[in-house]
Amino acid sequence: MVNVFEEYLRPQVQLTAEEWTRLQALSSAQHLRKRQFLLHAGQVWQSYAFVCRGCLRQYTIDAKGVEHMLKFSIENWWAGDRESLVTGQPSRQYIDALEDTDVLLFPKVDFDQFAREVPAFHAFIDGLLGRTYLASQRRVQTAISADAETKYREFVQTYPQLALRVPLRMIASYLGLSAETLSRIRGLNTK
Amino acid sequence: MVNVFEEYLRPQVQLTAEEWTRLQALSSAQHLRKRQFLLHAGQVWQSYAFVCRGCLRQYTIDAKGVEHMLKFSIENWWAGDRESLVTGQPSRQYIDALEDTDVLLFPKVDFDQFAREVPAFHAFIDGLLGRTYLASQRRVQTAISADAETKYREFVQTYPQLALRVPLRMIASYLGLSAETLSRIRGLNTK
DNA sequence: AAAACACCTTGACATAAGTCAAGCTTATTA
DNA sequence: TAATAAGCTTGACTTATGTCAAGGTGTTTT
Incomplete structure (x- = not known):
């Protein structure tokens, strides 16, 4: 350790x-x-x-x-x-x-x-x-x-390791967003 | 100086x-x-x-x-x-x-x-x-x-000198609010 | 002393984001 | 391995805040 x-x-x-x-x-x-x-x-x-x-x-x-x-x-x-x-x-x-x-x-x-x-x-x-x-x-x-989408994009870019590892609702909270809003934003980006 | x-x-x-x-x-x-x-x-x-x-x-x-x-x-x-x-x-x-x-x-x-x-x-x-x-x-x-009103209240409490001295639309910007929203909030507090 | 500007307020309306609720997976735990 | 919980998504609806536009003071500027 x-x-x-x-x-x-x-x-x-x-x-x-x-x-x-x-x-x-x-x-x-x-x-x-x-x-x-x-x-x-x-x-x-x-x-x-x-x-x-x-x-x-x-x-x-x-x-x-x-x-x-x-x-x-x-x-x-x-x-x-x-x-x-x-x-x-x-x-x-x-x-x-x-x-x-x-x-x-x-x-x-x-x-x-x-x-x-x-x-x-x-x-x-x-x-x-x-x-x-x-x-x-x-x-x-x-x-x-920034608006919600930009906040999330910048987060993923800045902390790619975290984006994969931390529950979404906690990332949402970190960004000052509701979990639902973040979920919808991700829906858009994936498609 | x-x-x-x-x-x-x-x-x-x-x-x-x-x-x-x-x-x-x-x-x-x-x-x-x-x-x-x-x-x-x-x-x-x-x-x-x-x-x-x-x-x-x-x-x-x-x-x-x-x-x-x-x-x-x-x-x-x-x-x-x-x-x-x-x-x-x-x-x-x-x-x-x-x-x-x-x-x-x-x-x-x-x-x-x-x-x-x-x-x-x-x-x-x-x-x-x-x-x-x-x-x-x-x-x-x-x-x-925080919501808009709380942001403003905390700002005034933290920086009373600035609240009096800096144009409102700049304080609004500092807080991530529109000037109109801040103006309305202040209207409420005064009354 | 006008004229131009900066600043604040207010109204009407638009919209991004929040809330509530349900359903569906995937992990934990018993 | 059944049961429970955690996590994500989606839909319907609400709300806080933003946007656009106009008008009113008070301050600079010429």
């Missing part, structure tokens, strides 16, 4: 053998069965989570009981509620597994400490955060300007 | 007199008349821009010629197209002034260099980016889950 992380990280950051060992020692593996929760609203999120295998969904539930998908995380992605992580406040989000999933958890304190002491790693995390932010901005732009 | 920046930064980062002088020396002031452009689609954006006075809008124009507001920046806010800054690719965005505006420009190369050499400043920029990213995530969440 650490192997997956190693293969992910090695091409991106130059770490000494010692640093690598130390980083690895910070992590703890966790296995999630399908439908099992990694985070529940009300809990404080205090880690960085790296997905080695499987698929997670991150979502909120509104006053009417409707779920709103915020993010999906498959192999080589990071997951977690950054807001809770940064503020220390209880999360309003849920994270659970759409498939049996293996996760590496890095406690915030240790992880940040490590980043502070290893500039190359720090730079890598900064870059990651920057790219994630850009992706978020693009999502905003699509959300405010 | 540098005073505004100093008052903004001093409470947030501890810089030595020398560092402060050096940072200041990197900046160049620019004055924009109302409606004047700071960035035009096709140009590469290569700076960090700090607004000392006035108000900027940042937007795209789609294939139909419709503008979509991405961001407004008033005093003590940063502006710029991060995507173009990071990738070095020509921007697809426009930035122009809604009022006469004073801006401090920090060339990317120098700014990044300074951040690398002054850890406290680096940490400050990281924190800023992190908060901006959180704001973007919240905007996504509202965009996919």
Whole structure:
């Protein structure tokens, strides 16, 4: 399981053998069965989570009981509620597994400490955060300007791996559409 | 003009007199008349821009010629197209002034260099980016889950300064609504 | 001080997308 | 392997929001 992380990280950051060992020692593996929760609203999120295998969904539930998908995380992605992580406040989000999933958890304190002491790693995390932010901005732009069909097309183009793997009604929710609307749109595209 | 920046930064980062002088020396002031452009689609954006006075809008124009507001920046806010800054690719965005505006420009190369050499400043920029990213995530969440009225209410609550200062049709665009819809919503709230 | 413009509002109508409900497959679970 | 649940699709209907058009203020501009 650490192997997956190693293969992910090695091409991106130059770490000494010692640093690598130390980083690895910070992590703890966790296995999630399908439908099992990694985070529940009300809990404080205090880690960085790296997905080695499987698929997670991150979502909120509104006053009417409707779920709103915020993010999906498959192999080589990071997951977690950054807001809770940064503020220390209880999360309003849920994270659970759409498939049996293996996760590496890095406690915030240790992880940040490590980043502070290893500039190359720090730079890598900064870059990651920057790219994630850009992706978020693009999502905003699509959300405010595109019609339903365009939203779906862009999603498939951006995340082809997810389009095949995640239930449609969750993709619909991610895009701010009803499941029925998304189903009809797909009907059109197929024909 | 540098005073505004100093008052903004001093409470947030501890810089030595020398560092402060050096940072200041990197900046160049620019004055924009109302409606004047700071960035035009096709140009590469290569700076960090700090607004000392006035108000900027940042937007795209789609294939139909419709503008979509991405961001407004008033005093003590940063502006710029991060995507173009990071990738070095020509921007697809426009930035122009809604009022006469004073801006401090920090060339990317120098700014990044300074951040690398002054850890406290680096940490400050990281924190800023992190908060901006959180704001973007919240905007996504509202965009996919809220109705028109809620979007507007949250906007007013989050940015009361902007609600008074920016033309309604631009706020409507920022929220992904038509100007007419926003106007009707406001009619309801007032009564 | 006109003239031209930018901005907001309102009405009438159009339409994209949502809701509710049923039926049909394909996975899970007992 | 029967039973249950999850997921997708389709139809009929509703609704929120968009579009088009006109009129009214208030602001720039000449």
